[in-house]
Amino acid sequence: xxxxxxxxxxxxxxxxxxxxxxxxxxxxxxxxxxxxxxxxxxxxxxxxxxxxxxxxxxxxxxxxxxxxxxxxxxxxxxxxxxxxxxxxxxxxxxxxxxxxxxxxxxxxxxxxxxxxxxxxxxxxxxxxxxxxxxxxxxxxxxxxxxxxxxxxxxxxxxxxxxxxxxxxxxxxxxxxxxxxxxxxxxxxxxxxxxxxxxxxxxxxxxxxxxxxxxxxxxxxxxxxxxxxxxxxxxxxxxxxxxxxxxxxxxxxxxxxxxxxxxxxxxxxxxxxxxxxxxxxxxxxxxxxxxxxxxxxxxxxxxxxxxxxxxxxxxxxxxxxxxxxxxxxxxxxxxxxxxxxxxxxxxxxxxxxxxxxxxxxxxxxxxxxxxxxxxxxxxxxxxxxxxxxxxxxxxxxxxxxxxxxxxxxxxxxxxxxxxxx
Numbered sequence: 001x002x003x004x005x006x007x008x009x010x011x012x013x014x015x016x017x018x019x020x021x022x023x024x025x026x027x028x029x030x031x032x033x034x035x036x037x038x039x040x041x042x043x044x045x046x047x048x049x050x051x052x053x054x055x056x057x058x059x060x061x062x063x064x065x066x067x068x069x070x071x072x073x074x075x076x077x078x079x080x081x082x083x084x085x086x087x088x089x090x091x092x093x094x095x096x097x098x099x100x101x102x103x104x105x106x107x108x109x110x111x112x113x114x115x116x117x118x119x120x121x122x123x124x125x126x127x128x129x130x131x132x133x134x135x136x137x138x139x140x141x142x143x144x145x146x147x148x149x150x151x152x153x154x155x156x157x158x159x160x161x162x163x164x165x166x167x168x169x170x171x172x173x174x175x176x177x178x179x180x181x182x183x184x185x186x187x188x189x190x191x192x193x194x195x196x197x198x199x200x201x202x203x204x205x206x207x208x209x210x211x212x213x214x215x216x217x218x219x220x221x222x223x224x225x226x227x228x229x230x231x232x233x234x235x236x237x238x239x240x241x242x243x244x245x246x247x248x249x250x251x252x253x254x255x256x257x258x259x260x261x262x263x264x265x266x267x268x269x270x271x272x273x274x275x276x277x278x279x280x281x282x283x284x285x286x287x288x289x290x291x292x293x294x295x296x297x298x299x300x301x302x303x304x305x306x307x308x309x310x311x312x313x314x315x316x317x318x319x320x321x322x323x324x325x326x327x328x329x330x331x332x333x334x335x336x337x338x339x340x341x342x343x344x345x346x347x348x349x350x351x352x353x354x355x356x357x358x359x360x361x362x363x364x365x366x367x368x369x370x371x372x373x374x375x376x377x378x379x380x381x382x383x384x385x386x387x388x389x390x391x392x393x394x395x396x397x398x399x400x401x402x403x404x405x406x407x408x409x410x411x412x413x414x415x416x417x418x419x420x
Contacts, residue, residue, distance in 0.1 A: 005297045005300070005321065006082055007082055007083045007085075007086035007087070007296050007297070007318055008082040008083070008085045008086040008089075009082075010086065010296075010297070010318060010321060010322060011085075011086040011089045011090060011318075012033055012089075013322045014322060014399065014403060015029075015032060015033060015089070015403065015407065016029075016033075017322070017400060017403075018400050018403030018404055018407055019407065021389070021394065021396060021400055021404065022404045022407065022408065024407060024411060025411065025415075025420065027420035028411040028414060028415070028420055031063075031414060031419065031420065032063065032089075032092075032407065032410065032411070035060045035061060035062045035063075035085055035088055035089070036061050036062065036063055036064065037060065037061040037135070038058070038059075038060050038081070038085070039058065039059045039060070039132065039135050040056065040057075040058055040081070041056070041057040041058070041059075041128070041131040041132065042054050042055075042056060042057075042131075043055045043056070043057050043109065043124070043127045043128055043131050044127065045120065045123050045124045045127050046123055047120055047123075048117055048119065048120055055109050055110060055111050055124065056109070056110045057107070057108065057109040057110075057128055057131060057132070058079070058081055058084045058106075058107055058108050058109075059073075059084075059105070059106075059107040059132050059135055059136070059141070059143075060081075060084050060085050060088040060105060060106050060107070061088065061103065061104070061105045061135075061141055062085070062088035062089045062091065062092045062103065062104040062105065062106075063089075063092045063103045063104055063410060063414075064103035064105075064141075065103060065410055065413040065414045065417060065419065066095065066096060066101060066102065066103055066409065066410060066413045067095070067100075067101035067102040067103055068102055068103065068137075068138070068139055068140050068141055068142055069088075069091075069102070069103050069104065069105030069136075069140065069141035069142065070091060070095055070102035070103065070104065070105055070141070070142050070144070070346060070349065070350070071087065071088055071091040071104055071105035071106040071107070071143070071144065071146075071346075072087075072106060072107070072143065072144045072145060072146025072147075072149070072175075072345075073106075073107040073108065073109075073128075073143045073144070073145065073146055073149050073153075073157075074106075074107070074108040074109070074146040074147040074148065074149065075108070075109050075111050075113040075124070075147070075148040075149050075153075076108060076109075076110070076111070076112075076147050076148055077110065077111065077112040078110075079108040079109060079110045079111075080108075080110075083108070083296070084106045084107065084108045085106075086296075086318060087106040087317055087318075088104045088105050088106035089104055090104065090317060090318065090338065090339050091103075091104030091105060091106055091339075091346065092104025092406070092410060093339045093402070093403060093406035093407070093410075094338075094339035094340075094342075094343045094346055094406075095343075095346060095350075096405070096406035096407075096409045096410050097339055097340060097343065097378050097381075097382075097402055097405055097406040098343050098346070098347050098350075098374050098375075098378055099374070099377075099378075099409070100346070100347060100350040100374075101350075102142070102346070102350060103410075105141050105142075105143075106146075107128075107132070107143055108146075109124065109128060111124065113148045113149075114148075121153065122156050125153045125156040125157050125160070126156055126157070126159075126160040128157070129156075129157045129160040129161050129164070130160065130164065133160075133161055133164045133165075136161070136172060137161075137165075137169070137172055138169060138171035138172045138353065138356070138357065142171070142172060142173065142174060142349070142353055143157065143172075143173055143174075144173065144174045144175040144345070144346070144349050145175040147220075151175055151176055151177045151182060151187070152177065154173045154174070154175045154176045154177075154180075154182075155173075155176050155177055155179075155180045157173055158170060158172060158173040158176060158180060159180075161173070170356040171353050171356035171357050174186075174349035174350075174352040174353055174356075175349060175352070176352070181352075181355070181356055181361070182352055183348055183349075183351050183352035183355055183361075183362070183367060184361070184362065184363055184364040184367050185348055185351075185364045185367035185368055185371070186345075186348045186349070186352060186367075187221070187225075188221075188225040188228075188229070189344040189345050189347070189348035189349075189367075189371060190221070190222045190225070190315070190342050190344045190345035191221075191222050191223075191224075191225030191226040191228075191229055191315065191344070192225070192229060192344050192368065192371060193341070193342065193343055193344015193345070193347060193348075193371055193375045194222070194226055194229075194291070194313060194315045194341045194342060194344060195226065195229040195230060195232075195233060196344070196371070196372050196375040196376060196379075197313065197336060197340060197341050197375055197379055198230070198233065198235075198289065198313055199233060200375075200376055200379040200380070201311060201313070201334065201336055201379065202311075204379075204383060205310070205311065205334065207288065207310065207311070209233045209234050209235050210233075210234035210235070211234065211235070211236060212234075212235040212236065212288040212289060213235075213236055213238045213286075213287040213288045213289070214230050214235050214236065214237045214238065214239075214287060214288065214289045214290075214291060215237075215238060215239035215240070215248075215282055215283075215285045215287045215289075215290050215291065215309070216230075216237060216239070216240045216241075216291045216293055216315075217240075217241050217246070217279055217282050217283060217290075217291070217292045217293060217294045217298060217316075217319075218240075218241065218242070218291075218292070218293030218294030218295075218315070218316060219240055219241065219242040219258070219262060219268055220242075220293070220294070222293045222315050222316075222342065223240065223291070223293035223294070223315070224255075224259070226291055226293060226315060227240060227253075227255050227258075228255060231255070235288075235289070236252040237252060237253055237255075238250060238251075238252055238253065238285070238287060239253070239277065239282050239285055239287070240253060240258065240268055240282075241268065241277070241278075241279050241282050241294075242262070242267055242268050242269075243267075243279075243294075244266070244267035244268075244269050245267065245268075245269040245276060245277065245278055245279065246268065246269065246276070246277045246278065246279060246281075246282045247268055247269060247271045247274035247275065247276060247277065248274055248275045248276075248277045248281075248282065248285060249273065249274040249275065253271070253274060257271060257272070258271055279294070279298070280303065283298060283299060283303060283306075283307065284303065284306045284307060284308060285308065285309075286308040287308070287309050288309065288310050288311065289309060289310070289311050289312075289313060290307065290309035290311070290312050290313070291312075291313045291314075291315050292312070292313075292314055292315065292316045292319035292320070293315035293316050294316050294319070295316060295319070296316070296317060296318035296319060297318065297319070297321055298316070298319045298320070299312070299319060299320045299321065299324045299328075300321045300323065300324050301321065301323035301324055301327060303324075304320075304323070304324035304327035304328055304331075305327055305331070307328065307331075307333060309333065310333065311333065311334050311335075311336070312328060312333060312334070312335040312336065313336050313341050314335065314336060314337055314338040314341050314342065315338075315341055315342050316338065316342070317338050317342065318338060319338065320335055320337075325397055325399055326397070329395075329397045334398055335397065335398060335399065336379075336382075336398050337398060337399040337402050339402060339406070340378055340379065340382060340398075340402050343375070343378070344371055344375060347371055347374050347375070348367060348371060351367055351370065351371075378402075381405055382398060382401045382402050382405065383401075385401040385402075385404055385405055386398060386401040389401070389404075
């Protein structure tokens with residue numbers, strides 16, 4: 001039977017597995033398997049030729065028992081409702097694992113922003129906000145940037161929301177430019193949080209990071225910052241890729257030359273002095289740490305037995321399928337889950353929201369210190385749960401341990417509120 005790669009089915013399967021291990025109340029389980037609210041929008045946008053084009057948009061709140069919905073907004077030609085639902089549910093667990101006062105949400109628009117000029121992009125951004133404004137707000141649901149959306153897009157959306165409600169409301173959107181009271185430390189926060197997990201995981205595994213070989217799939221914001229930060233930890237990035245393919249060199253790669261190649265030609269594959277590899281080949285390289293930082297379902301049961309890395313660090317959302325997760329676990333390759341590893345973005349988004357609400361702002365170092373404390377505690381909580389179940393004769397994956405923590409907190413909040 002072919003492996004199920006529908007992202008929402010995968011998210012449900014991951015929840016089901018944790019629910020069985022932790023003996024989750026069936027009523028709580030039923031609530032958590034489906035989103036609480038799904039909004040589908042037709043969004044008319046005036047294009048450069050004067051014609052109006054209609055785009056389909058989504059906003060999903062998976063659960064808000066622990067606070068307002070929180071999650072990014074994606075502009076992507078292959079966006080789908082099932083992807084948005086999956087990402088919203090993962091946001092619930094991400095916020096819960098980090099123990100921040102949000103529930104999970106996500107949004108998307110089916111479009112190709114690479115074909116838009118700046119005015120069309122602004123028109124779409126403001127039109128999306130007009131369509132969704134009844135369903136968001138600083139106490140309801142707080143969007144943020146994601147795939148192919150930017151701080152500038154967030155600023156336009158915040159401005160449009162402010163016009164609609166009649167007053168400036170910075171706290172309804174995070175990931176904004178600093179000029180509109182975004183947070184210091186926000187733009188590399190996803191990668192920064194991931195590197196704090198890498199540091200803790202390496203210490204737990206007794207792996208020396210100095211000289212460790214790392215392969216990164218993805219050269220977007222998270223992947224590029226992860227490259228820079230990994231080098232600061234003493235590790236060496238030997239392979240990296242984008243949507244066109246990748247490059248590999250045992251001697252290590254030069255970040256500035258990679259950026260130049262990407263800026264000049266649109267891809268890292270034109271980088272000089274390295275071997276060209278496909279995205280699939282990159283995953284199977286003999287390295288110490290593999291960091292998937294691109295798209296969903298990259299490691300599946302078809303290639304999980306070929307992974308040679310000693311550790312997998314999921315900087316992307318949903319890069320490892322449930323079947324692959326089990327294979328890696330059986331092969332004793334720790335796979336640290338996305339909603340731990342890439343939670344730095346939403347944690348600093350929480351910091352931005354909190355700063356907007358109180359009108360008092362922190363410096364970059366204070367943001368990093370607070371982020372480090374939360375990421376380190378989340379990792380240690382995961383290890384404690386994994387060891388607790390192991391001592392009881394139930395060996396569980398890092399992902400299941402993280403789910404047990406996150407689901408327990410959400411279920412406890414729902415019960416205290418009288419939802420079941």
